[in-house]
Amino acid sequence: MDIFDLLEQEHRGIIALIEKLEKTAQPEQRVVLVRELELLVVPHARAEQGSMYPFLKRRDKMLGEVVEAEAEHELAEHLLHDLSTCDPASEIWNDKFHALKDHLVQHFKLEETSLFVAARKILDTNETTMLSEQLPRAKEGFLKGMR
Numbered sequence: 001m002d003i004f005d006l007l008e009q010e011h012r013g014i015i016a017l018i019e020k021l022e023k024t025a026q027p028e029q030r031v032v033l034v035r036e037l038e039l040l041v042v043p044h045a046r047a048e049q050g051s052m053y054p055f056l057k058r059r060d061k062m063l064g065e066v067v068e069a070e071a072e073h074e075l076a077e078h079l080l081h082d083l084s085t086c087d088p089a090s091e092i093w094n095d096k097f098h099a100l101k102d103h104l105v106q107h108f109k110l111e112e113t114s115l116f117v118a119a120r121k122i123l124d125t126n127e128t129t130m131l132s133e134q135l136p137r138a139k140e141g142f143l144k145g146m147r
């Protein structure tokens with residue numbers, strides 16, 4: 001499994017958790033799942049930024065899109081934080097949850113239909129292997145920092 005398969009598999013895992021959260025009305029359970037979501041999304045995004053994105057940034061053609069994707073990561077973390085500090089029994093929680101869901105769905109689409117497609121062409125076999133090995137370690141490091 002290479003870095004692209006790993007990242008896309010993580011996207012699927014994040015979406016599955018979002019769908020679970022969407023069906024959860026119980027406030028205590030919402031809190032638990034939002035924290036779980038944070039622990040999936042934040043290390044995922046930071047590891048992308050520390051591994052694949054720098055390779056893409058070196059290509060002038062890709063720079064704009066990578067900068068946009070980095071801004072989307074920042075917004076995702078902001079929306080997650082906002083949701084985690086919101087009363088899970090309130091009506092506004094639903095609005096915040098849907099804002100986060102829509103944002104992540106749209107971001108994953110940008111990555112899978114554009115950034116990853118470009119990166120598959122840009123990275124050679126050695127670089128892909130190196131990044132595929134680095135990714136789990138990078139994620140683990142970010143995860144430790146969050147606990």
Ligand SMILES: [Fe+2]
Nearest residue numbers: 045048073111
């Ligand atoms: Fe991302």
Ligand SMILES: [Fe+2]
Nearest residue numbers: 007048108111
């Ligand atoms: Fe991603």
